[in-house]
Amino acid sequence: MIKLLIVDDEQLERDGVKAILERNFPDLILYQAKNGNMAVDLAREHAPELILMDIKMPGMDGLQTMEQIQREQRDTQFIMVTAYDTFDYMKAAIKLGARDYILKPSKASEIVQTIGRVIEDIEKEREQLEKELRLKDKWQKAQMLMETDVVTQLLFDHVHEVHVDMLMDMMDFRASHHMFVMVISIPEAGENHYSSIRQRVMKDGWTGALYGRQLPIIVFRKPGVTYRSQATTLARELLSIGMGSGQAWTIGIGKVYDSMDMVRQSYEEALLATAEAGLGHTYTFFDHHSNAxxxxxxxxxxxxxxxxxxxxxxxxxxxxxxxxxxxxxxxxxxxxxxxxxxxxxxxxxxxxxxxxxxxxxxxxxxxxxxxxxxxxxxxxxxxxxxxxxxxxxxxHVESDTFHLIKQFIKEHSHEDISLESLAQKVNLSPIYISKMFKEKQGINYIDFLTECRMEKAKVLMTDMEKSIKEITFEVGYHDPNYFSKVFKKVTLLSPKEYRKNLLGSHA
Structure with missing residues (x-):
């Protein structure tokens, strides 16, 4: 419901407007103020979405009151009420952000029309904001899944360049070509700190999934800061997250490499450094003990x-x-x-x-x-x-587990299947599933999922009534441009070219 504050120094005017509003907008929550100071206090207490503000009041006038309220309530909308139909007053009100104005005296229908129009705008803006917040929440969850997936694939398998490039574009992440890996060894129950760790790492790189007690992080090099300085600062901040748990964390830091293909080497180095960091709450660089x-x-x-x-x-x-x-x-x-x-x-x-x-x-x-x-x-x-x-x-691993995994992917390829969620369904490690694909299928999990989606897309292409955009969503993608890029990568033809060939063969 929308909260509305009526500000007027005349009791009769306030009661009249209140009666009109209660009759025409019964869902409004109404408040009244007889002067500017009272209006400021009520606005601070109730945060109304809309204020009817009389311009001419003793003491602090309507324009001054509006300006003071806006300092604290930036989203509050104003309709100015005035008997002074002069350009200077309205110019000042509009400059402060007033949405509309009502002249004294006005017909009830004019008051209802003006207020109704602004309320409708407020409701539309509120719906749009809620929609944006929902989308933002969904995107953050999807980003987290994509991030952990790509870290898993980079460190334990191979991700095709198209997937990594598109992921970085989608996340609007402009990574340095130089990167290194940190591995945090977290004792049992330390997984409760995962969200705090990820929140800290977001501005520097990607956080993987927690396997056993090891949490891998790919860190992108910052320009203008030395490798050791960047790594030391981040390691200390991460260790501080675990300080209150009463358990010792250790962090291993791999060396810097200049390509995604070499990041796995940095991961191995970070693992070894973690093993040699000792049992205290500390961090160790791999090259501290690599002289031999x-x-x-x-x-x-x-x-x-x-x-x-x-x-x-x-x-x-x-x-x-x-x-x-x-x-x-x-x-x-x-x-x-x-x-x-x-x-x-x-x-x-x-x-x-x-x-x-x-x-x-x-x-x-x-x-x-x-x-x-x-x-x-x-x-x-x-x-x-x-x-x-x-x-x-x-x-205890069933001989047909891999067949069941492939069948599940084929049947659900149109959904957002992450390696992590798939692993939970079959009670296997994401790393193990990734390795199964590489060894038994000759390709990685992402490529198999892509193949399934592309085969389904080819079938849907035969329905000439379906647009490329519709097919994009039906096979599990959210961006037609990305779908077209992947489709061409797999088939060597763009979706339009593929459909054109279909039409030619039917003719």
């Missing part, structure tokens, strides 16, 4: 070798190679160094399992470096725990 990187691959296994063998279940081979590397380092390296490198390998294994949809506890050493025999026993324990988690996970 030249010899690292000679002493420990290659990353691709680990990933491939773990993914194919060759656990015994991995453990044998780890033992050989461990024995080699015992002859030449300090216990602290051996523990650091072994920790790195265990984290690589944990990360690979996460990709496969296997969630495990963080493989952390809770012993002080010194006794290498005890260190190896602890390594075997952590290794065995991850192996058992892998075996248990894949024992």
């Amino acid at each position: 990187s030249g010899k690292r691959h000679e002493e420990m296994m290659d990353r691709k070798d680990i990933m491939e063998k773990i993914r194919t279940g060759k656990w015994d081979e991995v453990l044998s190679q780890m033992k050989a590397a461990f024995t080699l380092m015992e002859k030449e390296r300090t216990p602290a160094y051996i523990q650091q490198r072994t920790q790195e390998v265990l984290w690589r294994i944990s990360w690979t399992l996460s990709e496969c949809g296997v969630e495990t506890e963080a493989p952390l050493f809770y012993i002080q470096p010194g006794d290498t025999r005890r260190l190896w026993l602890e390594t075997e324990r952590l290794f065995t725990r991850m192996k058992e988690a892998y075996i248990n996970r894949f024992t």
